[in-house]
Amino acid sequence: MKKNGAWRLWLMAAAVVIFSSLGMAQAQDEGGEETRWFSIDSLNAGLGEAPKAVKRTTPREAVRSFLTLTEKEDFDAAAHVLNLSELPPAERRKQGSQLAKQLAEVLTRGEWLKVSNLSGRQDAAIEDPAGKHPQTGVPRRNLKLAALTAEGETYDIRLGRYRVDDKEPVWLFMPDSVLSVPMLYEEYGPSVLEEYIPERLKAPLGILKIWEWIAIPIFLLAVGLVGMGIHYLVGLMARWLPSGSRTIFVERIRMPVVLIVVSLVTQMALDYVVSFSAAATTTFRVLLIAILAWGGGAIALRLVDTLMLKMTRQLVEKDGAPQSREDRRLLTSLYALRRLIILIMVTVVSIYVLSKIQLFESMGLSLLASASVLTVLVGIAGQAVLGNILSSFQLSLAKPIRIGDLIEFEGQWCYVEGIFYTFIRLRVWNERRLIVPVTYFVSRSFENLSVKSTVEYRSLEMTLHLSADIQCLREKFLEYAKEEEDVIQHHKLSCYVTGQTEMAQTVAFYLMTSDPYSGWIAEMNLRERLMAFIRDNHPEWWPRGVMVISQQDIARGEGPNSPKVTMTDSPSEGHHGN
Numbered sequence: 001m002k003k004n005g006a007w008r009l010w011l012m013a014a015a016v017v018i019f020s021s022l023g024m025a026q027a028q029d030e031g032g033e034e035t036r037w038f039s040i041d042s043l044n045a046g047l048g049e050a051p052k053a054v055k056r057t058t059p060r061e062a063v064r065s066f067l068t069l070t071e072k073e074d075f076d077a078a079a080h081v082l083n084l085s086e087l088p089p090a091e092r093r094k095q096g097s098q099l100a101k102q103l104a105e106v107l108t109r110g111e112w113l114k115v116s117n118l119s120g121r122q123d124a125a126i127e128d129p130a131g132k133h134p135q136t137g138v139p140r141r142n143l144k145l146a147a148l149t150a151e152g153e154t155y156d157i158r159l160g161r162y163r164v165d166d167k168e169p170v171w172l173f174m175p176d177s178v179l180s181v182p183m184l185y186e187e188y189g190p191s192v193l194e195e196y197i198p199e200r201l202k203a204p205l206g207i208l209k210i211w212e213w214i215a216i217p218i219f220l221l222a223v224g225l226v227g228m229g230i231h232y233l234v235g236l237m238a239r240w241l242p243s244g245s246r247t248i249f250v251e252r253i254r255m256p257v258v259l260i261v262v263s264l265v266t267q268m269a270l271d272y273v274v275s276f277s278a279a280a281t282t283t284f285r286v287l288l289i290a291i292l293a294w295g296g297g298a299i300a301l302r303l304v305d306t307l308m309l310k311m312t313r314q315l316v317e318k319d320g321a322p323q324s325r326e327d328r329r330l331l332t333s334l335y336a337l338r339r340l341i342i343l344i345m346v347t348v349v350s351i352y353v354l355s356k357i358q359l360f361e362s363m364g365l366s367l368l369a370s371a372s373v374l375t376v377l378v379g380i381a382g383q384a385v386l387g388n389i390l391s392s393f394q395l396s397l398a399k400p401i402r403i404g405d406l407i408e409f410e411g412q413w414c415y416v417e418g419i420f421y422t423f424i425r426l427r428v429w430n431e432r433r434l435i436v437p438v439t440y441f442v443s444r445s446f447e448n449l450s451v452k453s454t455v456e457y458r459s460l461e462m463t464l465h466l467s468a469d470i471q472c473l474r475e476k477f478l479e480y481a482k483e484e485e486d487v488i489q490h491h492k493l494s495c496y497v498t499g500q501t502e503m504a505q506t507v508a509f510y511l512m513t514s515d516p517y518s519g520w521i522a523e524m525n526l527r528e529r530l531m532a533f534i535r536d537n538h539p540e541w542w543p544r545g546v547m548v549i550s551q552q553d554i555a556r557g558e559g560p561n562s563p564k565v566t567m568t569d570s571p572s573e574g575h576h577g578n
Contacts, residue, residue: 036123036139037161037169046089047096050080056170059143059159060118066173067115070104071204078104083162083172086179099178102185107157109275110188111146111282119143122169124161142174150187155180191275207279216280219269227262234258249306256298263292297345304338331403335419339392342421391438392421401448406516408447409436413516429517454515455488460523461498461508462530468541470497470507473530477509480529486518487511504543 050056054077055065062081069078079096082103087095107113121127123139141161147154157177163169194202194211201211208216234257238250267288270281308331401407405416407426414426414434424441426434449456464473474495481487489512499506509526513519534541 035141037141037163040085040162040164043162043164043170043172044080044082044084044092044096046092047080047084048093051077053077054080056081056172057168058118058120058122059124059171060115060120062159062171063113063118063145064115066100067104067107070100075100075104081172082178083160083175084178086175099181102189103157103173103178103181105190106148106181106184106188107146108277109281110148110184113146118145124171143171148184148188150180150183155184188275191273193274208277212276212280215274216276219274223262223266223269226265227258230258230261231255245306245310248309249302252302252306253299256295256302259291260295260299263288263295293345293348297341300341300345301338304334304341308334308338329399329402332399332401332419335403339421391442392419395419395424395438395442401446402450405448405450406454407449409434409441410444410446413449449516455512456516456519457492457510457512458519458523459508459510460527461506462527463504463506463543464534464541465543466500466503466505468505468507468534468538470495472538473507476533477526477530480526481509481511481522484511484522484525486514486522488514 053065053069053074055061066078066081069075069081075097076093078100079093082096082099084092084096084099119125119127119140124141124143125137125139127136143159144156145159146157148157149155155177158174159171160174161169161171197211201214202209204210205213231254234250234254238247238254241247241250266284270276270284275281276284395401401416401419401424403416403418407414407416409426412434413429416424417427417433418425419438422438424436424438426436428434477495478490478493481493482490487493492510492512494510496508496510497505498508509530511519511522511526513522
C-alpha cells in the first residue's frame with residue numbers, strides 16, 4: 001500500500017509540472033503573438049476589398065506595391081496600403097486616394113528611400129548571420145522609413161503590422177504618419193514651376209524623371225554663373241581695399257566665399273524654387289553641406305594664416321626669428337590651431353556625409369564584423385602618416401620647439417619655420433629649406449638654442465708669437481667688444497692664454513652675445529679688428545718658423561751676445577737672419 005501510494009504521488013506531481021509548463025508556454029506564446037502585430041477590429045472600412053495588385057505581406061512588398069501603384073496613378077488601390085483609421089469611414093475613399101498621391105510625392109522627393117534595404121520577412125526580424133546585432137531574430141511590428149522636417153518639426157514615416165481577427169497580418173503606413181502627409185506635402189511637394197512642365201516630361205527615366213535630366217544641367221549652369229559673379233565681386237573688393245593684411249585675407253577667401261554663397265543659393269533654390277526627386281535632392285544636399293563646411297573651415301584657415309603672416313611680419317627680426325619667447329609660443333599655438341581646424345573640418349564633414357548616405361545602416365554590421373581586419377589594414381597602410389600626425393600634436397602640446405626657434409639639427413643651424421601635420425620646415429642659415437618628417441625629427445636629438453634664452457657665451461682663439469703682449473691685446477679686445485652692439489654683459493669679457501708651444505702661444509677671447517647668430521657675427525668682427533690691429537702695429541707678433549743655431553734662449557731679442565738664428569715665413573719679410 002505504501003509503495004502504491006508513493007507511485008501515485010509521483011505521477012500526480014509529474015502531471016502538475018507538465019500541465020503547468022504547457023500553460024506557461026502557452027502564455028508565453030500568446031504574449032509573443034501580441035508583440036508581432038497590432039490587433040484591430042476592422043481594416044479601412046469604407047474602402048472595400050483590396051485589389052489583387054496590392055501586396056502587403058512584408059515591409060518591402062508593401063512599399064514597393066505602393067510606389068508601383070502610385071506611378072500608375074492608381075491612387076485608389078494605393079490607398080489600401082494606408083491605415084486610415086483616424087479618418088471617418090465615409091471620407092476614407094475620397095481622402096485615401098488624395099493622401100496616397102501626396103505621400104507618393106513626399107516619399108519620392110523627401111528622402112532617398114531604398115526599397116531593397118527594407119526587410120523581406122513577414123515579421124521584419126533582423127537577419128544577422130554573425131549574430132552580433134542585439135535584436136537579431138526578434139520580430140518587429142513597427143518600422144521607421146524616413147524622418148522628414150516640416151515647419152521646424154520632425155515627422156516619422158512608419159510602417160506598422162496589423163491583423164484583423166484570424167486573417168493574415170499586413171503592413172500599412174501608420175495613422176500618425178498618414179495624418180502628417182498634408183503638412184509634409186506642403187514642404188516637399190511639387191514647386192510652382194512644375195505646374196508648367198508638360199505631362200509627357202514627367203514620366204520616369206531611370207532614377208529621375210525626364211524633365212529633371214534636362215533641368216539639372218541648366219540648374220548647375222545657373223549656379224555656376226552665380227559663382228563666377230561672386231568671384232568677380234570678391235576680387236573687386238580686394239582691389240578696392242588698401243594693401244595689407246585685409247587685402248591678402250580677402251584675396252585668399254575668394255574661392256571659399258564663392259562656395260559658401262553658391263551652396264546657400266542652391267539650398268534656397270531647392271527649398272523655394274524647384275524640387276527634384278529624392279535621389280537628386282539627397283545628393284545635392286549632402287554635397288552642399290560638405291561644400292559649406294569646407295568653405296567655412298577654409299575661411300577659418302585663411303584667417304589663421306593671415307594672422308600668422310601679419311604676426312610674422314611684425315614680430316620677426318631681420319634674421320627671421322621672432323624677438324621673444326612669447327611671440328614664438330603664440331606662433332606655434334596658431335600653427336596648432338590651424339591643424340586642429342583641419343582635423344575638425346574633415347571629421348565633421350565625413351561624419352555628416354556618412355550619416356546622410358546611411359552607410360552605417362546598410363553596411364554597419366559588415367563594418368563591425370570586419371573591424372579588426374580594417375584596423376590592421378589601416379594601421380599598416382597609414383602607419384607613417386598617422387605617426388607623423390600624432391607626433392605633430394605631441395610637438396604642439398609639449399612645445400620642445402616653437403616657430404622661430406634657432407636649433408642645431410644634425411650639425412646645421414636652422415630656424416623653425418613651420419610645424420605641419422606630417423613634416424617640419426626648417427630654414428637653414430644659408431637660406432635653404434630643410435623638410436624633415438615629424439617622426440624622424442622627434443627621434444633625433446637636437447639642440448634648441450632658444451629654449452630658455454638666446455644668450456650665448458662665445459670664444460675666439462688666435463695663435464701668436466711668444467713675444468706678443470697679452471695685456472695690450474686684452475685692452476684692445478675689451479675696447480672693440482664694448483663697441484659691438486650684440487655683445488652684452490661686458491663684465492664677463494675676458495682674455496687668457498690657453499696654450500703654448502716652443503714657438504707660439506694660443507690666446508682665447510671670451511664674450512657674451514644676445515643670440516647665436518648675432519654672436520657669430522660679433523665674433524667675426526672682433527677677429528678681423530684684432531688681426532688688423534696686429535698687422536698694422538705689431539706684425540712681429542705673428543707666429544713664424546724659427547731654426548735654432550744655439551741652445552741659448554732666443555726669446556730675449558737681438559744683442560751682441562745673442563745666438564745666431566735663421567727665421568723663415570716672416571709675415572713682413574720673406575727670409576732674413578740675425
